[in-house]
Amino acid sequence: MTYAIYLAASPRESGIAWAFPRRYRGRVTQSRGSQIKPITAHNANQLYQHGTLALLVPGLLEGTTTLGELLRHGDTGIGTGEGLDGELIILDGIAYKVGSSGAAERVGDDFTMPFANVHHAAFQYQCERADIGLEDLNKRIVEANGRANTFFSVIVRGTFSFIKTRAVIKQQAPYPKLVEVADRQAMFLRHDVKGTMLGYFSPVMFHGAAVAGFHEHFLSDDRTFGGHVLDAVLDHGRIYSQVFDTLVQHLPVDDPDYRNHDFSHDSIADDITRAEG
Template structure:
């Protein structure tokens, strides 16, 4: 049973030049492990309006093949699946991302299935979370989920590219576009973080969706389905690249601001 969280913070220059950072040599080895979650910046920084990308999509692929995030200037929702990054734009268009495009916030891992379960008769997002709760054996660990199936309904959103001076995220999401899909085959990619991670990432669940044909997707707001396969990967390692820039805004009430941007 995994029971130890290994947390490593890497300055951005060391992430980009690991061979030249003697103090980070051992930590760099952990990035190649399946049981390591690699994160770009913190959710607090993103909430406060720090949307400047500083890690490229190409570099991100070195640290994981499944994950979620966003892009420079908060330009759309990221879904990484099968080691390919996709952007869901606020227009609803889905594009494959070039390796040079950057991210201010993302979470990825080398997905290694620890559990597989068939889920049935899921009426909404809360019901999905309740079923996935059964796969979380240790609430001190991180969990990454992939759920494949044909979904009766999907409600998702994306946020348009922001211009400087960047607004805080609670203001940016007021411009979001919401999409509704029916009878769509695809994958939900999700992260579950422990309660103690608040400020670093979103405590609890955070899901993105992408269709099998890679033409529809977004940040998941709601879902229903009759049957789907859920795969879980528990993760006891955590490595974060710290943003080199400071946000102009601030986070006044983490809980309420997270609620506002997640819904």
């Protein structure tokens, strides 16, 4: 069962995520994160990004690329639609959008986006983890990888005893600022759900182009539920990583609103942290 909460709230304020039996206590393996290197075949060492999170801050939410164009640069990724129309997750070249109902639906090649990350999947097995919260899991992944100053992607496949996701309610032009939209989001709670959490880690020095740290989306195995991950507890699952040594940054230079906007008046870092947290 999915519970929708149409409120802005702190991801960890309820404490619900820690109220589960500690099963699979010994079901962990030593991390191979430090052994994972960029794979150059099929450009799997490249992370392609259209737009930046910074351009969303003042409300530049027009769709400036299509899904069809994005898929030329990879088969795996996350993003959002025009007007922040849902949370996008792409797996195996198929894109799903999670809207304000919490339900996931496939979208076609004409779906437009102001921001998205994508890459050619070549994940390498890292470790197996059980009974671990999202914050601790992410911290251990970074420590094991030793890559706090490197872009990488992580996929977690398994059963989540608890997961909290959100989807921003689609906005109409003239678009509001990002922090205003963050107060108009739907939140969803689900227990004991099998699925895939796909995330990207960005270094602190790139905060603005992306969000520093992890940006993670979820899709259930039955392809009916998902969203932007706010909090979770992994009951048991496997973690896979993919390291990038190249960032391809594509900007919407044909969009006059983007070309003419003065970003010096925007509190980019603070607004991104508030909206993405």
